[in-house]
Amino acid sequence: MYREKGLIVRVKIITAPHKGYRERVVTDFAAGAAGDVVWLGESEIPGLVEAGMLLDLTPYVEKWEDWGKFYEVGKKLGSYKGKVYAIPFETAPLVIYYRKDIFKQAGLPVPWQPATWDDVVRAALTIKEKVPDVIPFRGFYDVCLPIYMAGGKTYDPTDGKWIDKSDAILSAFKVYYDVFYSYGITPKEAELEKWDNRKLFQEGKLAILIDGVWCYIEKWGPGMTYEIENREDVVGYSYIPGLGTPGAPNYISVTGTYNWVINAKTKYPELAWELVKELSKPEIIAQWGYETSHIVTRSDAVLGEYAKEPFLKWATTVLEHSIPKPIASGYKKYVNTFKRVIIDYLVAEGKSPEECLSIFVNEAIKELGSDAVKEV
């Protein structure tokens, strides 16, 4: 619009490192020093909306015909209490990566698509037996993923409560217990000592890894930290299966987004919106997705180099099985509490799934408050 009018608008770009970015952005907002248009992860949206820091974009997207082209999962992640506050720019679901060379060595089929979690365990056990020098399995990047694999939830948006006790949570603890103890397909030191999964995978010392789609290019791509020279030949990928129990999904993934939001205190909301629209053009999203191995957030952005890259083309289909992370205050506390119980009690001390569930209930109440949690 402004371009047509011949109006020149200078945009000052401020960048910040990834580590500590979340804290930096929130502090900037609190101090009134945030920019007009801000790059923001979905988890900060509820808190900033409650503080009146984000501009309600609902009236803008209603008049924007491109909005219909955005994937639903991204739209959900950018919305809070029925209103749109963020335009999703990139999304990053989780997938299974596997080393084709190790699979062949173990006599496993390639390509491989496990139908249930049991298939993953069986493949890992075969690798453990046939290729003993290799770590068979590492998961799950998002600690809550096994809950979703069981068909469970972590948060109930209808009453705004976090779920601290459910069959799915117990199943998730069982999955972790199987991985580290019953089947021993992941050495517990790998978790406790934070072994670098992506490096192990690059070196061919790890067979199956659940991680984000960005690893394929951003970690193992040409010129990247853990470049795998013959990546296409040795790296396989597949959907994450459900647990195969009643109520569990066939395939599942969980994803978050980075979005463009507009500061509610901006003096130039219209101009900021024009900038967001400019930044959300399909060719920009596609180029960013190609360069960083993130999934595009709109259906018409599967174009150019992005569309030519077979992995990205496939990874875009993962969105069909992806659920959004909960958009609610307390998410970080919930996840950290769950993670702590897994690492400190289950992995480190070998506590049973039932014991872990009971510890988790107590810890969740302590961290989130008894009014904020419930059993289902």
Next chain:
Amino acid sequence: MSLLRYLKRYSSEIILASFLVPALVLLLIFQLIPTIWTIWFSFTDMALIGKKLIHPSFIGLKNYVDMLNDSIFWQSMKVTFEYCLASLVLRFILGLLAALYLTSKMFRGKTILAAIFLLPYIIPGAIHPYVWISMLDTRYGTLNRILLFFGLTPQSWVYKRAMESVVMINSWAGYALAMLILSSAITSIPKEFYEVADIYGASRWQKFSKITLPLIKYPVILSLVLIFKEDIDDFTYVYMFTEGGPHYRTELLSLYAYHKAFAYFELGYGCAVGVIIAIIVFVLTLAQLKLGGV
């Protein structure tokens, strides 16, 4: 006395005092005002996001009372003292040894070694953990390879020995502070004292314990106070290396305050923890000075 005469009489004092103004202004802006804000926030339920950012309530001592019942706070307090004590001993002893070495007449190549000794201190703290991560890796780390070479058991530095690891990094990075203070103090001791001691046949230990140590008493106290002050609000190594884990075993108070204020956005509570750190530093520094007779 008229104002003009007053100004004339005290002109030199006024000029001298005016030199302090820039420093005082900076101190006021960057130290005093944030301190007052921190104390005020500690009596509120202010959050960095959500409704409590715009409408915080005055809650009196609630944050402090909650802290008394907060097991993680007490765990943090415990690990902070363990960390400070271990670091204090190691940093001081290493610093003293390095200072004695640099001021000794017995060794050569001290200028080059002084520069090498200073290196860890001048390298930015954020870099240290990255260097040490590769050193402390359980399977491929240099430290465990050295242990294996001597027939010792490799250690889980990142998990089981996380606290020892951060103390080690901190001591390596920070011993030069004591080294600098003590070496300059030792250099300033008149040589005649040692010459007289030599005439009377004093041993090296006697010269150290009867001459050096008493004469560097105040620099020793100063370095102990400064090391303690640096360590009690230390943040970088645990933030970069362990993030407080495993199981809060390296969750220093400063990191706990940071996590509360900036990870969970509970600014009021985080500020209250910060105030407690300040009180501890104040009280213990006073105690150290009192014990040292300063």
